[in-house]
Amino acid sequence: MHTDIITISQLCFQYHNEETGLDIPVLQGIDLTVKKGEFLAVLGHNGSGKSTLAKHLNAILTPTSGKVLVEGIDTADEKRLYDIRQRVGMVFQNPDNQMVANIVEEDVAFAPENLGVPRDEIRKRVDAALESVGMTKFKQHAPHMLSGGQKQRIAIAGVLAMQPDILVLDEPTAMLDPSGRKEIMQAIKRLNREQGMTVVLITHYMDEAVQADRVVVIDHGTIRMEGTPQAVFPKVKELKGLGLDTPQATELIYLLNQKGANLNPEILDSETCVAELLRNIEINR
Amino acid sequence: MLKDITLGQYFPGNTVVHRLDPRAKILLVLAYIVFVFSIKNFVGYALLAAFTLACIFISQVPIRFVLKGLKPIVVFIVITGLFNLFLTDGEPIFTWWIFTVTKEGVGFAAFMILRLFFLILGTSLLTLTTSPIALTDGLEQLLSPFKKIGLPAHELAMMMTIALRFIPTLMEETDKIIKAQSARGADFESGNILRRAKAMVPILIPLFISAFRRADELATAMECRCYRGGENRTRLRELKLGKVDLGGVLAFLLLGIAVFGLNFWLGPSVGVR
Numbered sequence: 001m002h003t004d005i006i007t008i009s010q011l012c013f014q015y016h017n018e019e020t021g022l023d024i025p026v027l028q029g030i031d032l033t034v035k036k037g038e039f040l041a042v043l044g045h046n047g048s049g050k051s052t053l054a055k056h057l058n059a060i061l062t063p064t065s066g067k068v069l070v071e072g073i074d075t076a077d078e079k080r081l082y083d084i085r086q087r088v089g090m091v092f093q094n095p096d097n098q099m100v101a102n103i104v105e106e107d108v109a110f111a112p113e114n115l116g117v118p119r120d121e122i123r124k125r126v127d128a129a130l131e132s133v134g135m136t137k138f139k140q141h142a143p144h145m146l147s148g149g150q151k152q153r154i155a156i157a158g159v160l161a162m163q164p165d166i167l168v169l170d171e172p173t174a175m176l177d178p179s180g181r182k183e184i185m186q187a188i189k190r191l192n193r194e195q196g197m198t199v200v201l202i203t204h205y206m207d208e209a210v211q212a213d214r215v216v217v218i219d220h221g222t223i224r225m226e227g228t229p230q231a232v233f234p235k236v237k238e239l240k241g242l243g244l245d246t247p248q249a250t251e252l253i254y255l256l257n258q259k260g261a262n263l264n265p266e267i268l269d270s271e272t273c274v275a276e277l278l279r280n281i282e283i284n285r
Numbered sequence: 286m287l288k289d290i291t292l293g294q295y296f297p298g299n300t301v302v303h304r305l306d307p308r309a310k311i312l313l314v315l316a317y318i319v320f321v322f323s324i325k326n327f328v329g330y331a332l333l334a335a336f337t338l339a340c341i342f343i344s345q346v347p348i349r350f351v352l353k354g355l356k357p358i359v360v361f362i363v364i365t366g367l368f369n370l371f372l373t374d375g376e377p378i379f380t381w382w383i384f385t386v387t388k389e390g391v392g393f394a395a396f397m398i399l400r401l402f403f404l405i406l407g408t409s410l411l412t413l414t415t416s417p418i419a420l421t422d423g424l425e426q427l428l429s430p431f432k433k434i435g436l437p438a439h440e441l442a443m444m445m446t447i448a449l450r451f452i453p454t455l456m457e458e459t460d461k462i463i464k465a466q467s468a469r470g471a472d473f474e475s476g477n478i479l480r481r482a483k484a485m486v487p488i489l490i491p492l493f494i495s496a497f498r499r500a501d502e503l504a505t506a507m508e509c510r511c512y513r514g515g516e517n518r519t520r521l522r523e524l525k526l527g528k529v530d531l532g533g534v535l536a537f538l539l540l541g542i543a544v545f546g547l548n549f550w551l552g553p554s555v556g557v558r
């Protein structure tokens with residue numbers, strides 16, 4: 001939990017607009033470190049630059065200025081491109097648009113095949129990857145016959161087969177129904193807890209961000225807030241100003257406190273919220 | 286299992302025919318096509334029919350499945366047959382109005398029909414018993430010697446794989462768009478061909494836009510998974526020639542000897558060129 005696995009310093013990035021000839025700044029001086037084994041959530045409203053940041057973590061994009069180091073490797077170093085991509089597995093929003101083959105295990109094998117891994121080893125990796133997302137049963141299926149959550153788990157298995165050290169997920173649950181979302185969050189958390197996978201989760205859902213070790217809030221390409229969920233979410237007013245919601249329980253406590261109640265603001269889920277309210281009722285009785 | 290419903294024609298199984306190496310199977314089907322077009326008498330076709338039936342029987346694919354492959358080209362076969370029947374010169378059998386049927390015509394028409402029939406039968410047995418992915422793998426390997434003269438074997442196979450993968454996704458999407466447009470009052474059923482073609486535009490435009498977006502996202506996802514073309518790529522599946530393939534080759538060798546032997550001993554039937 002103590003060594004830095006990704007170090008981002010003074011990262012700036014701009015898109016060049018061909019029509020107007022202007023450069024549009026998207027990331028403006030991001031400083032961020034990700035620690036080995038941590039579960040980091042990245043929040044920010046639409047267009048704040050989250051996906052752009054994610055694409056810098058595995059050298060799909062490289063900085064206009066500043067530096068991104070992944071396990072000490074500079075992402076701008078083209079000779080190490082595939083070393084970086086292999087270390088940082090990336091999962092996107094739409095599972096349909098990430099799958100290459102029409103049989104699950106063939107799809108999961110895609111990355112190790114690209115890396116030139118020997119056949120026996122591919123087999124092992126595919127089986128292990130499918131096992132760790134609980135999809136072993138489906139290895140002979142066609143992806144289009146699976147549910148959204150199952151497809152997204154295959155997409156995760158597809159990057160796990162590279163044996164990455166870091167998993168970056170860009171709104172992986174945005175297209176899923178509630179049960180699919182739960183499946184994915186469980187899979188991510190299990191990888192983080194049991195296999196010590198470093199996770200960077202970009203999300204719009206506060207209830208997902210709450211489960212992270214640390215939260216970073218991005219706005220207009222800069223980091224505006226950072227800290228544990230307990231530290232970040234009680235700042236309801238500040239978050240609203242950045243166009244974000246807060247977990248419902250936190251907001252309820254916040255509103256009650258505004259009306260003069262004296263409740264612990266660091267409450268993130270409904271269970272602890274209920275417990276806190278009951279405790280308060282007991283005291284006032 | 287419903288896997289590989291993609292083309293609606295792979296019939297999964299674990300028979301000898303299924304287990305033939307896809308490369309061997311493709312080559313054997315090519316040999317089969319050569320036989321189909323070399324046979325010069327009806328005894329030869331009887332033999333070929335027996336051989337084909339045996340293959341279908343061994344593969345355990347229901348006959349009606351195999352025959353389904355013939356459906357789209359029945360019209361084509363019939364027209365070819367009729368043309369040959371009426372337009373072949375030779376010894377007249379009977380004449381009606383401007384049509385003359387000759388002995389040679391009957392023979393030749395029968396031959397053309399048989400050739401097309403067996404051509405389709407043989408190739409559909411290939412696609413029925415080989416999963417699309419094995420087929421693309423086999424093609425890639427068979428074509429790889431031609432890489433030296435600039436044939437992009439890996440890229441072709443990759444394109445086929447991705448096309449197969451996205452056919453169901455795009456079909457689903459087309460369906461959704463049609464429903465969405467119908468809900469807004471679009472009419473795809475009435476009117477003449479021109480009108481109906483015009484009605485397709487509001488389906489095709491969103492479909493194309495979405496297909497391009499998908500392609501873009503897929504390309505990024507492939508890059509993220511370290512895709513860099515066919516060089517130094519390994520494969521999960523190993524294509525390995527085995528005893529089954531040797532058996533297949535032997536069977537075809539015997540068939541070939543028989544076919545050419547019959548051609549030689551019996552000579553061509555009437556009308557055959």
Ligand SMILES: Nc1ncnc2c1ncn2[C@@H]1O[C@H](COP(=O)(O)OP(=O)(O)OP(=O)(O)O)[C@@H](O)[C@H]1O
Nearest residue numbers: 015016024026044045046047048049050051052053
């Ligand atoms: N290819 C591109 N060319 C030009 N501008 C782009 C491109 N991709 C993104 N942008 C711009 O960069 C900004 C940040 O985009 P980005 O996709 O990183 O946002 P995001 O935080 O991921 O948003 P969302 O929550 O919608 O996914 C946006 O203003 C967007 O318009």
Ligand SMILES: [Mg+2]
Nearest residue numbers: 050051052170
């Ligand atoms: Mg995004």
